Amino acid sequence: MKVIGKVAAVEKYPTTIDDFCFWTKRELILNPFDVVKVSHLNGSTTFGVVEEISHITDTPSYLTSYMSNDFGDVESKSLTNRIGLNYVKAKVVANTENIYNPVHDGASVSLASREEVMYALGLEEVENPLPCGYLEMYEYEEESKVTIPVHLNSKFLVGPEGAHLNISGISGLAAKTSYAMFLMKAIYESYLNSNSDESAAFVILNVKGRDLLAIDEINNDLSEKKFKQVSSLYEMLGISSEPFKNVKYYFPFSDNNCSNTYATKKMLKDYKEQKKGFQVKYTFEDDRNLLDLLFSNIDDSTGTMESICDYIQTAGEFTELRNWKDFINKVREKCQTGRESSSKEITVASWRKFYRIIKKPLNNPLFSNRIIDDNNETRLSEAIYNIKKNDVYVVDISKLDETMQGFVFGDAIRAIYNLKLGALPEDTQTGFTRDEEDIPSRIIIFVDELNKYASNDTPKSSPVLQHLLDIAERGRSLGIILFSAEQFKSVIKDRVKGNCATHAYGRTNAIEISKQDYRYVPNVYKNMMTRLKPGEYIIQNPIFRSLLNIKFPEPIYKQFK
Amino acid sequence: MRRALDVLAEKTQGKSFKTKSFCYEDYHSPDSIFEIPNYEIVPKDFGETNHISQPKNLFRFAQKIQGNPPLFSYFLDGSRRTYKIDDVQYGKRIYPIVAGQIGIGCCRRAKKELTIELFEQKIVLVLPECANANRERYFWESLKSAVNKESTINSKYHIKIDEILYYADREQEDYEDSAIIEIQNKMVDLEKKVVADMTRQRLLSQDKRLIKDGSLEYQKMKTGNYRDISKIKNNYRWVVGVSKKFNPEMCVDNRKKSIAAKIAELPLYHRTPAFKFESLRSHGEEGAVYVTAWYLRIRDSKYTQSPFDGIVKVEKILITDSEMSDGLETEEVDIICANLINERNPVCYKIDTRWANHLYPVYLTESFVKSRYLSNNHLINAL
Numbered sequence: 028m029k030v031i032g033k034v035a036a037v038e039k040y041p042t043t044i045d046d047f048c049f050w051t052k053r054e055l056i057l058n059p060f061d062v063v064k065v066s067h068l069n070g071s072t073t074f075g076v077v078e079e080i081s082h083i084t085d086t087p088s089y090l091t092s093y094m095s096n097d098f099g100d101v102e103s104k105s106l107t108n109r110i111g112l113n114y115v116k117a118k119v120v121a122n123t124e125n126i127y128n129p130v131h132d133g134a135s136v137s138l139a140s141r142e143e144v145m146y147a148l149g150l151e152e153v154e155n156p157l158p159c160g161y162l163e164m165y166e167y168e169e170e171s172k173v174t175i176p177v178h179l180n181s182k183f184l185v186g187p188e189g190a191h192l193n194i195s196g197i198s199g200l201a202a203k204t205s206y207a208m209f210l211m212k213a214i215y216e217s218y219l220n221s222n223s224d225e226s227a228a229f230v231i232l233n234v235k236g237r238d239l240l241a242i243d244e245i246n247n248d249l250s251e252k253k254f255k256q257v258s259s260l261y262e263m264l265g266i267s268s269e270p271f272k273n274v275k276y277y278f279p280f281s282d283n284n285c286s287n288t289y290a291t292k293k294m295l296k297d298y299k300e301q302k303k304g305f306q307v308k309y310t311f312e313d314d315r316n317l318l319d320l321l322f323s324n325i326d327d328s329t330g331t332m333e334s335i336c337d338y339i340q341t342a343g344e345f346t347e348l349r350n351w352k353d354f355i356n357k358v359r360e361k362c363q364t365g366r367e368s369s370s371k372e373i374t375v376a377s378w379r380k381f382y383r384i385i386k387k388p389l390n391n392p393l394f395s396n397r398i399i400d401d402n403n404e405t406r407l408s409e410a411i412y413n414i415k416k417n418d419v420y421v422v423d424i425s426k427l428d429e430t431m432q433g434f435v436f437g438d439a440i441r442a443i444y445n446l447k448l449g450a451l452p453e454d455t456q457t458g459f460t461r462d463e464e465d466i467p468s469r470i471i472i473f474v475d476e477l478n479k480y481a482s483n484d485t486p487k488s489s490p491v492l493q494h495l496l497d498i499a500e501r502g503r504s505l506g507i508i509l510f511s512a513e514q515f516k517s518v519i520k521d522r523v524k525g526n527c528a529t530h531a532y533g534r535t536n537a538i539e540i541s542k543q544d545y546r547y548v549p550n551v552y553k554n555m556m557t558r559l560k561p562g563e564y565i566i567q568n569p570i571f572r573s574l575l576n577i578k579f580p581e582p583i584y585k586q587f588k
Numbered sequence: 589m590r591r592a593l594d595v596l597a598e599k600t601q602g603k604s605f606k607t608k609s610f611c612y613e614d615y616h617s618p619d620s621i622f623e624i625p626n627y628e629i630v631p632k633d634f635g636e637t638n639h640i641s642q643p644k645n646l647f648r649f650a651q652k653i654q655g656n657p658p659l660f661s662y663f664l665d666g667s668r669r670t671y672k673i674d675d676v677q678y679g680k681r682i683y684p685i686v687a688g689q690i691g692i693g694c695c696r697r698a699k700k701e702l703t704i705e706l707f708e709q710k711i712v713l714v715l716p717e718c719a720n721a722n723r724e725r726y727f728w729e730s731l732k733s734a735v736n737k738e739s740t741i742n743s744k745y746h747i748k749i750d751e752i753l754y755y756a757d758r759e760q761e762d763y764e765d766s767a768i769i770e771i772q773n774k775m776v777d778l779e780k781k782v783v784a785d786m787t788r789q790r791l792l793s794q795d796k797r798l799i800k801d802g803s804l805e806y807q808k809m810k811t812g813n814y815r816d817i818s819k820i821k822n823n824y825r826w827v828v829g830v831s832k833k834f835n836p837e838m839c840v841d842n843r844k845k846s847i848a849a850k851i852a853e854l855p856l857y858h859r860t861p862a863f864k865f866e867s868l869r870s871h872g873e874e875g876a877v878y879v880t881a882w883y884l885r886i887r888d889s890k891y892t893q894s895p896f897d898g899i900v901k902v903e904k905i906l907i908t909d910s911e912m913s914d915g916l917e918t919e920e921v922d923i924i925c926a927n928l929i930n931e932r933n934p935v936c937y938k939i940d941t942r943w944a945n946h947l948y949p950v951y952l953t954e955s956f957v958k959s960r961y962l963s964n965n966h967l968i969n970a971l
Contacts, residue, residue: 085955087938095934098891105933106658107949108700 028143029171031055034065034134035114042129045119047075049136050112053082056167059551060576062144063117065134071124074139074147075117076573079551084111118549120572121147138171139164149572150177157181158213158264159529160564160577176264177577179529180570185214185227185469189528189569190503193477195516201533202561203512204238207473209579211419211510213266214471219417226416228467230439233423234432234475237289240423241585243274243303248586260580270584274419277407279427279435280306282392287431288423299403307407307422307435308395311351314406316340320437321388321430323480323489331377332384333488338373351394358382388430407435408442412451416467429479436474437491440507443470444494447505469506472498477511481523492520499526517542530567534559548574592739592749592971593674596685599734600719602676607684609968612670612768633842635862635880635906638918643850646884646922647857650929658697659927660828662705662791662798665953666692666779669961670768673971676719683716683757684764687971688771691957692778694786694798695949702952706785708778709960710750711967714767717754728752745970747962776806780814783823792826799931801950804829804879804903805867818874821905828924829903832945836896839883852895854885859925864906864915878906880916884925886932887944897944902928 032051036042047065051057059077067073086092086109096103119127123146144164145151156178164173183189192210194203211229218227233239249257258268276298279287288295298304309317319336327333339345339354348354361378388394398404407422414420422439424432445451446466474480480491498507499522511527513519517539524530524544535556539545545553552574556565563578590598597604671687689711696705713735720727732752736742741749753774755766779800786792804824806817814820836848842863851860862882880903887898902924906912928947936951937943 085936085939086934091935091937091939094891094937097933098888103933104654105948106700106930107697107702107934107952109934109948110702110952110955 028064028137028140029168030135030137031057031063032115032136034130034132034136036129036132042132044127044129046078046116047119047130048114048116050114051136053111053113055113057113057115058164058166058576059555060162060574061164062120062139062147063115063136064139064143064147065130065136067122067130067134068126068128069124071122071126072143073119073126073130074121074143076120076147077115078118078549079116080113081116082111082113084109118573121149138168139173141173141175144173144175147572148575149570150175153178153180153570155181157184157210157217158266159184159210159566159568160579161260161264162575162577174263177575179568181214181217183528183569184210185471185508186503186506190508191499191527192508192510192529192531193516193519193524193527194510194512194531194533194564195514195539196512196533196535196559198514200561201535201559203533204235204475205562205582206531206533206564206579207475207510207512208239208242208582208584211471211473212271212583213264215271215417215419216266218469225469226467227469227471228414228416229419230411230414230443230470230472231419231421232436232439232472232474233421234425236425237294237587238425239421240276240290240294241587242271242419242421244585245270246581246583246585249581253581257580257583261583264580268583271419273415273417274303274421275410276304277307277405277410277420277422278304279391279393279423279431280308280395280404285392286426287391287393288426290423302403304403305410306402306404307393307410308398308404309393309406309438310395310397311348311354314394314408314438315345315354317434317438317441318385319490320434320441321385323433323437323491324430324486325384326486327488328486330488331373332381335373335377335381350396351389352396355382355386355389358385388428388434391427391431393427393431407438408445411439411442412446412461414446414467414470415465418467433480433491436480437494440472440491440494440498443472443507444497444505446470447507467506469508471508471510473510473512475512477513477523478515478518481511481520482518483520484518485520496520496522499523515539517544528569532556532559532565532567533563534561589738589740589743592735592741593685595735595739596674596713596715596731597676599731600676600678600715601721602678602683602719605675605677605682607672607675609671609673609971611964611968612672612764614964633864633915635864635882635915636918636921637914637916640861640918643854643858643860644922645855645858646925646929649922650857650926653923653926654930657795658930659795659797659923660799660931660949661697661796662694662786663697663702663801663947663949663953664692664694664779664782664798664827665801665950665957666690666775666782667954667957668771668775669964670771671964671968671971672764673713673968676715678716678718678721681718683718684767686714686764686767686771687967688712688714688768688774689961689967690771690775690778691960692775692782693953693957693960694782695953695956696791697949702949704956705791706782707957707960708782710774710778711747711962712751712753712771712774713749714753714755714770716757716763718757719754728754741970745966747967747970777814780806780817780820780823783827784814784820787823794826797826797828799947799950800827800829801832801954802829803831803901804905806877816873817905818877821874821877821907824905825907827905830928830947830950831901831903832942834883834896834901851883851899854883854899856885856888857929859884859902859921862916862918862921878912879903880906880911880921882921882925884928886929887935892944900928900945900947 032049034049061077063075065073159179161176165171196203261268281287322332362382424435481495485492498509540553565574668690673687674685675682692708694706695702741747753770755770839848839851841847860883862880864880866876885899892898931947934948935943936946
């Protein structure tokens with residue numbers, strides 16, 4: 028391969044076991060993350076990943092530069108360029124003979140071939156390969172340009188070796204949802220086409236507009252040429268260019284006064300007719316046990332709200348009620364002064380606080396008196412208890428307010444948790460029983476804006492947070508995999524992000540990268556994070572020897588603009 | 589195997605004193621012993637066709653031609669580094685043995701970037717002439733072979749002595765200076781060889797000229813392939829010598845009157861009239877060698893430390909009969925000056941103390957040549 032420079036071990040910057048510097052001509056275009064190779068001892072080859080590229084000339088000071096332009100004449104021209112070069116700092120990632128002595132001064136540095144890049148980055152012979160994107164190297168060197176599909180070991184993404192994915196990046200520019208969908212598509216197809224007993228199902232929370240409300244439809248907005256381009260990328264990655272199948276959409280129930288979804292009425296009607304659209308309702312009889320989820324963002328340090336929720340579950344005066352209206356009236360009664368409390372621990376003030384918090388959400392049509400099956404209405408938990416292998420559930424919470432979003436999300440993860448633990452409620456109308464072998468071995472739940480549920484500011488008592496912590500810490504063995512995304516990773520609870528085996532960084536803002544979470548990332552990569560284009564990610568996974576800068580193709584499913 | 593100095597002492601039947609070795613340039617300037625004596629330069633007449641009496645401003649002309657391809661495409665610099673490596677007793681006297689590294693580099697400029705065109709490097713030893721006790725004909729050549737073959741210098745240190753020179757054994761002479769002069773002469777000979785090679789390869793032409801660092805006032809030498817400049821002066825048709833340093837005492841006009849004050853007061857981008865000189869020390873078999881010389885200020889004196897900083901001395905050997913009789917065409921002098929003015933940037937301020945008088949491509953050539961030297965310690969240790 029083409030020799031591009033030579034190693035320079037100088038007094039101030041010696042080569043080390045970990046890194047080395049080499050010089051190149053100033054015209055040579057390299058990028059951070061490019062792989063280079065250096066001939067080393069015993070005929071071995073050391074591989075390095077480019078971390079920093081600097082340009083120097085023999086100008087010792089700005090003053091010299093000023094003087095070299097006729098003492099500040101901006102029009103000044105010179106007949107000779109200053110002697111200058113680029114020097115590149117590379118991190119050692121591999122040696123063919125496991126020799127990690129520092130590389131020697133004067134050793135030739137070359138670009139690497141496709142096979143060598145794969146060896147260097149640990150991308151060869153990945154077990155249980157799952158495409159997570161592709162990398163492009165030496166983009167500006169037409170002859171040497173390398174495009175390589177990047178595969179993860181799926182056992183490090185969806186368990187049991189490692190699990191959970193966290194994606195961070197600026198809204199709108201990082202394409203977080205698209206990347207999560209791309210990965211889920213890859214997982215979906217790998218399980219769909221595999222002969223193993225392992226299986227997967229997906230629960231996806233749609234949090235923005237109609238983003239994910241047509242993931243089973245092809246994207247007709249792509250021009251023919253663009254479609255071919257995207258398809259060829261999918262083909263290279265071993266993924267079909269078809270949208271998801273077996274998709275069911277769950278919309279929060281709306282009435283004429285209050286719409287809980289951005290889906291149009293026609294869309295709802297069509298989806299219902301196609302038996303893929305359902306409306307979610309919560310009834311008092313079956314769902315009063317979920318009331319605690321309305322308190323996810325309420326600081327309940329004394330546990331009074333929790334006590335009230337418990338009381339409502341067990342006290343006869345509440346269990347005998349049939350609907351939300353009566354329930355609200357009952358709570359209102361509890362708020363009357365001078366009324367003797369049935370539970371001495373719960374004060375009137377606490378009931379009033381409880382009432383204040385639940386009053387608004389419970390007025391939402393989502394909380395109904397009964398479920399009409401013929402109208403494709405369902406309880407979300409019931410739907411989840413029935414989830415089958417290769418099912419993709421999209422739960423639309425985009426138009427709900429924050430409290431309600433937390434409520435629905437909490438319901439979803441609680442249901443998944445119960446399903447995987449085999450703790451299906453017995454007191455439901457249908458009385459669920461599931462054959463264990465019929466339950467998907469992996470349920471992947473994707474939620475955007477994780478910061479709403481697991482940020483450092485989330486109250487410790489939040490039931491949603493507790494569920495998320497449980498999933499983060501135990502989900503790997505239970506087969507509940509959390510794919511999460513947020514703008515600012517730094518605000519997410521350590522216990523949640525720390526348990527994610529795979530991290531993907533999209534375009535990130537400069538303030539965010541100055542936070543502690545990014546301390547281990549080399550400066551150049553940090554700065555790159557602020558410039559990443561949509562469709563470009565820096566990913567970290569235990570099987571990769573270093574961070575990788577990957578790209579992924581545009582979504583193939585229908586996009587609502 | 590023995591060390592090179594032991595082989596030298598044995599083969600020349602001298603007694604080595606194992607003196608501490610050192611590099612001369614660490615202690616004094618390489619130019620200090622080469623000031624040209626005043627009496628060797630004979631002013632003749634005006635050195636250009638138009639006889640001007642006042643400094644001439646060339647800034648506008650320089651600006652006008654700035655977009656044109658530069659006149660100078662090649663830059664030549666020779667340098668040497670000398671070492672006292674031992675004292676050896678021959679008879680009743682003790683003589684120094686001096687080693688030298690000589691490097692000659694010529695860089696070519698294309699599209700504003702320099703690349704190496706030619707490079708010559710030699711490692712030489714200088715002994716007193718009396719080391720050849722029996723005046724053997726091929727003594728120095730066989731001594732060189734013996735040192736390379738029988739000592740550790742080549743086998744262990746992979747260094748090869750290219751030539752063994754000798755200095756005259758004369759009364760009241762500083763032997764060390766004599767030895768260094770031999771190395772200097774060798775360097776000059778190699779410089780001339782590079783120019784001859786370039787001429788032979790037809791690299792130089794009217795629009796691809798060469799700037800040679802330093803004076804063109806070559807001394808006629810007793811040895812060397814290019815010892816007589818009068819015979820090879822045609823090689824210098826497209827060569828201009830630019831000296832950073834000159835002796836103000838020798839700045840005289842055609843009437844032999846000092847123009848030092850006028851030079852010191854030269855306004856920015858002005859040149860002095862060109863004067864023709866006959867260099868007595870260059871006088872060879874083909875007769876006198878005439879050189880036309882003038883001074884040009886390329887840096888404003890308000891930014892420099894001494895009045896002569898920022899002024900370069902420009903020399904051109906007169907080749908044709910008309911040049912020798914009437915001097916160089918004034919237009920030619922102006923073109924050379926305007927191009928030199930346009931070479932003023934970039935500057936090597938803070939990299940080289942002579943920045944005000946240095947031309948950047950010449951500085952780079954010099955840096956390249958010096959970068960190819962063996963380290964002082966390595967060479968001294970190998971000997």
